Amino acid sequence: MTFAVLDLLRLDNGERWIDAATDVQRSDAVAVLDELPTYHWWGRARGWSKTTDLAAILLEVLLHAPAGSRSYAFGADRDQAALLPDALAGFIFRGGKLLAEVFDVQAWKIIVRVTGATLEAMAADQHGAWGLRPHFVVVDELGQWPETRGARRLFEAITSAMPKTSGKLVIATTASDPAHWSARVREHALEDDLWRVSETHGPPPWMDPALVEEQRRRLPESSFRRLFENVWVSGEDRLVAEEDLAACVTLDGPLDPAPGRRYVIGVDVGLKHDATVAAICHLEAGVVTLDRISVWKGSRLLPVKLVDVEEWLARAANEFNAEILIDPWQAAALVERLRRRSVRIDEYPFSAQSIGRIASTLYLLLRDRALRLPDDEDLLDELRNVRLRETSPGVLRLDHDSGRHDDRAIALALAAHRLVERGEPRGSWGVFVDRSTIPGLVELGAGLSLSDDW
Numbered sequence: 001m002t003f004a005v006l007d008l009l010r011l012d013n014g015e016r017w018i019d020a021a022t023d024v025q026r027s028d029a030v031a032v033l034d035e036l037p038t039y040h041w042w043g044r045a046r047g048w049s050k051t052t053d054l055a056a057i058l059l060e061v062l063l064h065a066p067a068g069s070r071s072y073a074f075g076a077d078r079d080q081a082a083l084l085p086d087a088l089a090g091f092i093f094r095g096g097k098l099l100a101e102v103f104d105v106q107a108w109k110i111i112v113r114v115t116g117a118t119l120e121a122m123a124a125d126q127h128g129a130w131g132l133r134p135h136f137v138v139v140d141e142l143g144q145w146p147e148t149r150g151a152r153r154l155f156e157a158i159t160s161a162m163p164k165t166s167g168k169l170v171i172a173t174t175a176s177d178p179a180h181w182s183a184r185v186r187e188h189a190l191e192d193d194l195w196r197v198s199e200t201h202g203p204p205p206w207m208d209p210a211l212v213e214e215q216r217r218r219l220p221e222s223s224f225r226r227l228f229e230n231v232w233v234s235g236e237d238r239l240v241a242e243e244d245l246a247a248c249v250t251l252d253g254p255l256d257p258a259p260g261r262r263y264v265i266g267v268d269v270g271l272k273h274d275a276t277v278a279a280i281c282h283l284e285a286g287v288v289t290l291d292r293i294s295v296w297k298g299s300r301l302l303p304v305k306l307v308d309v310e311e312w313l314a315r316a317a318n319e320f321n322a323e324i325l326i327d328p329w330q331a332a333a334l335v336e337r338l339r340r341r342s343v344r345i346d347e348y349p350f351s352a353q354s355i356g357r358i359a360s361t362l363y364l365l366l367r368d369r370a371l372r373l374p375d376d377e378d379l380l381d382e383l384r385n386v387r388l389r390e391t392s393p394g395v396l397r398l399d400h401d402s403g404r405h406d407d408r409a410i411a412l413a414l415a416a417h418r419l420v421e422r423g424e425p426r427g428s429w430g431v432f433v434d435r436s437t438i439p440g441l442v443e444l445g446a447g448l449s450l451s452d453d454w
Contacts, residue, residue: 003018003033003060004060004063004064005059005060005063005099006018006029006033006056006057006059006060008095008098008099009056009059009091009094009095010091010094010095011052011094012090012094017052017056017091021049021053022204022205024198024200025049025053027198028040028042028053028198029053029056029057031196031198032057032168032170033057033060033061037193037194037195037196038162038166038168038169038194038195039162039168039169039170039171039189039192039194039195039196040168040169040170040171040195040196040197040198041171041185041186041189041190041195041196041197041198041199042170042171042172042173042198042199043173043174043175043186043197043198043199043200043230044172044173044174044199044200044230045174045175045200045201045202045203045204045227045228045229045230046174046203046227046228047203047204047207047228048200048203048204048230049204050140050141050172050173050174051083051084051087051140051172052087053172054073054084054087054138054140054170054172055084055087055088055090055091056091057170058071058073058084058088058110058119058136058138059088059091059092059099059103059110061135061136061168062103062110062112062117062118062119063102063112065112065115065117065135065136066115066117066135067115067116067117068115068116068117069115069117069118069135069136069165070117070118070120070132070133070134070135071117071118071119071120071134071135071136071137071138072119072120072121072122072132072134072136072137072138072158073085073119073120073121073122073137073138073140074121074122074123074124074137074138074139074140074154074158075121075122075123075124075140075141076123076124076140076141076142076144076145076146077123077124077146078123080123080140080141080144081108081121081122081123081124081140082108082121083140084121084138084140085105085107085108085109085110085119085121088103088105088110088119089105089110092105092110101113102114108120108121108122109121117135119136124145124146124150124151124154124155130157130161132157132158132161133161133164133165134158134161134162134164134165134167135165135167135168136167136168136169137158137162137167137168137169137170138169138170138172139155139158139169139170139171139172139173140172140173141172141173141174142155142171142173142182142185143173143174143175143176143180143182143183143226144173144174144176145182147180147181147385147401147404152181155185171185171189174226174227174230175225175226175227175229175230175231175232175233176226176232177222177226177232177233177234177235177238178232178233178234178242178384179234179238179242179381179384179385183232183242186232199230200230201229201230201231202228202229202230203228203229212228215227215228216228220235220236221236222234222235222236223235235387237387237388237389238384238386238387238388239359239362239363239366239383239386239387239388239398239409240363240366240367240383240384240386241367242384244366244367244369245366245373245380245383245384247369248366248369248371248372248373249373249374249375249380250372250373251289251290251372251373251374251375252374252375253374254291254292254293254374255289255291255292257291257319257320257321261282261284262282262283262419262422263280263281263282263291263320263321263322263323264280264281264282264322264323264324264325264414264415264418264419265278265279265280265281265313265316265317265320265322265323265324265325265415266278266279266281266325266326266410266411266412266413266414266415266416266418267279267309267313267324267325267326267327267331267411267414268326268327268407268408268410268411268414269304269306269309269326269327269329269330269331269334270298270304270330270407271298271303271304271306271330272298272299272300272303272304273300274405274407275295275296275297275298275304275405275407275408276295276296276298276304276306276309276407277293277294277295277296277407277408277410277411278293278294278309278312278313278316278411279292279293279408279411279412279414279415280292280293280316280320280322280415281412281415281416281419282419283419283420283423286370287370287371287372288365288370288371288372288415288416288419288420289371289372290371290372290373290374290412290415291320292316293374293376293379293408293411293412294312294316295378295407295408296308296309306331306333306334309334310334310337310338313338313343314338314341314343317338317343317344317345318343322344323344323345323346323418324338324343324344324345324346325345325346325348325414325415325418326345326346326347326348326414327347327348327349327350327414328347328349329349329350335347346418348414348418352397355396355397355398356396356397357417358398358410358413358414358416358417359388359396359397359398359413360396361413361416361417361420361421362398362409362412362413362416362417363388363396365416365420366383371416378408379408379412382400382404382405382406382407382408382409383408383409385400385401385404386398386399386400386404386406386409387399387400387401398410398413
């Protein structure tokens, strides 16, 4: 196939791009420049010429773009966004007078002089994307975009604008953490007929193997696998691996109470920034089941109404004959009112040690797939993004990234820990199973170096 511009572009070593490109690079370029498919996902490891290849393709796209059309290139931040215009300018400069007469190079824009078709580079933290009518969009390193609401909304603005003009979209990224929201975009791309997915694993053939091995020795395993092998893998401090979490999703929805089971309701109270969450669980054959979960969300202007929480907890405790476990901070009055209503309630004050205990229990239940969860996307998204931090030697805690929450995880962990701690009743005589029979929990002392007081 012959191209008007692509055949002319030269790399900084003087070699023609089309000659230096591997089969993967050429096939990806041809596929993007063909009429179909509409959307493209490139998954490539670090050093695989993503930005350079996108720049080469964009020059070809701009030359054939409709007069006055607008194309856009988005990067994770302003520095990342600047890489594409720089790569474009490099190709134009090396192309000499011929390309210089065709393209006008500006700081953040490339303009085709005759038609006025433009490419503008933007960053993920910029605003004003909702009015765009894009002819062509490139999203560079989506897996490295911030976890902020603003970045997600920008991506929604970009992608929802594509049908306006029947525009084309290319996402080029190195693998990230499976908990990152870009992983859901990739999953969609793998399943949707309008997408073409091209992924390579491992470093490019021109990269020095000795330098790659130095990176393997220096980087955390998860970072190396993402960057140099293009594998979507969780960080070492994640609460749960993606495959373990998926294996725990075995419920279709909330469960009704059953006789003979011992239920515990874990409650995490938040009024404004954080939500209030109640999780009802039971333990059976060494597996904790999340029977029901309820969430109350508040704001600075409209905090959670604890009277609504009280009514729900009173009904649930009666329906499930359940004990409630709660941190009394922010909830002292709620605890007192429930006690006056003869609801069984136990206080679990949060401290470094107590949070460490519930964190360890939840971690091991997930790791050993001894937890049954509903297919609740909000719950699963939160669990994917919770981290397990060691605040001091042998003391762990649940934590989360900026802009994220862990309220559901804490409520679940409270109920699960109390059930595991006390064991499960067997039959009408109330015989209890020792906690050491539950998979993985016997490792707490050796594996996590926690105290034995739990």
